[in-house]
Structure formats: structure tokens, C-alpha cells
Amino acid sequence: MAEKRILILEDEMLQALDLSELLQSEGYVTEVADSFEIGIKAVKEFKPQLIICDINLKASHTGIDFAKEVNAFYPLAEIIFITAITKQSIVEEAQETEPLNYIVKPWKEEQIKVTVHLAFQYIESKNNDVKELLTMSEYKILKLVAKQYSSKEIANLLFVSEKTVKNHRHNIIQKLNLTNEPNSLLKWAIHQSEI
Numbered sequence: 001m002a003e004k005r006i007l008i009l010e011d012e013m014l015q016a017l018d019l020s021e022l023l024q025s026e027g028y029v030t031e032v033a034d035s036f037e038i039g040i041k042a043v044k045e046f047k048p049q050l051i052i053c054d055i056n057l058k059a060s061h062t063g064i065d066f067a068k069e070v071n072a073f074y075p076l077a078e079i080i081f082i083t084a085i086t087k088q089s090i091v092e093e094a095q096e097t098e099p100l101n102y103i104v105k106p107w108k109e110e111q112i113k114v115t116v117h118l119a120f121q122y123i124e125s126k127n128n129d130v131k132e133l134l135t136m137s138e139y140k141i142l143k144l145v146a147k148q149y150s151s152k153e154i155a156n157l158l159f160v161s162e163k164t165v166k167n168h169r170h171n172i173i174q175k176l177n178l179t180n181e182p183n184s185l186l187k188w189a190i191h192q193s194e195i
Helices: 013-025 036-046 063-073 086-096 109-124 129-133 136-144 150-159 163-174 184-190
Strands: 006-007 029-035 052-053 080-084 101-104
Touching: 006 013, 006 036, 013 029, 013 109, 029 036, 036 052, 036 063, 052 063, 052 109, 052 129, 063 080, 063 086, 080 109, 080 129, 086 101, 101 109, 109 136, 136 150, 136 163, 136 184
Parallel strands: 006 029, 006 052, 052 080, 080 101
Antiparallel strands: none
């Protein structure tokens, strides 16, 4: 993938520009939109592979509405929600759009870098059979297992609990039909060049 394009939909322009600057410094091409309408137009013209989308757009449409609309006419784009909203009903509604991730503000630079990097690895490997078996979270963890990170290190990198990582590792082992012997997932991941 030559050019990695990211659309940032954020009604707080200062936050949008901070995100844009951070991602551009990492080599990504970004475009910023501050409303539902401008975001829809940007998707059609800019054709991003990844959209970082706030949920609260301070207008009649939300970021969730935006994700539903984009999924209908441009399903190639993947979405990461970035928001201060943690209300369970909103999180569940956001999950219906099948986002790659959900980042709660205030975000940290490393969190954004890791999340976006792993998102593009996922986007680039969409045709990989292993990816089709796994959720995005499981796929991210598998990539880090292949790099020989411990569960604790993975938890710190992905800003989740170690227990969550262990649960995902267990699910990956089940989905890949690996044995329950010690380090079976690590051994399998190291020998897979396509991950």
C-alpha cells in the first residue's frame, strides 16, 4: 500500500489538527473534516483507507450516523472511533458499525500511533485467511505475539488489562485449533510469515 490515507472527522478543530500533525509525522496522509456533511464529501473525494471519527459532532448527525452512512456507500474504509463518550448504550450502538477500535479521550500519542499502525496492518491483510477467523483485537494481539511480546507488554501497548490479553490469546488458540501445550500460540505465530 503506497499511500496510507486517513480522514479525521472531529468537530473540535484543535484536536483534529493535533491528530493530523501527529499522523503526518508518522508518514500518513491526512485530511480533516469538522462536520458530517464535509466528512461525507471528503470520503468520496479523498477515499481514505482509515477514518478516525469522533462520535459527538455537535450537530443533528453523530459520528455513528456517519459510520453507518460510510459503511453503506464506501465499505472499503475502516473506522476508529475516538470520543469522550463511555456510556454503555452509545458504545453498543457504535459497535453495530463494526469499528476497528474505540479510543476514549483524552488519548495519548503512543496509543494513537500503535492503534493506527496496527489498523493499517489489518487493512493490508484483509485477504489473509487468518484475519478472517479473528477479530481486530485478536489480530492485533497475534501480531504482537509473533514479535515475542509477553501478555503484560501487549496489555501495556494496547492499553487493556493483562486478563483481556490472556482471554484473547485463549480465543485465538481455539480458533486456530492449536494444542493447549505451553507456548503453542507463540510457536505457531513465529513460524507464520504471512501474519
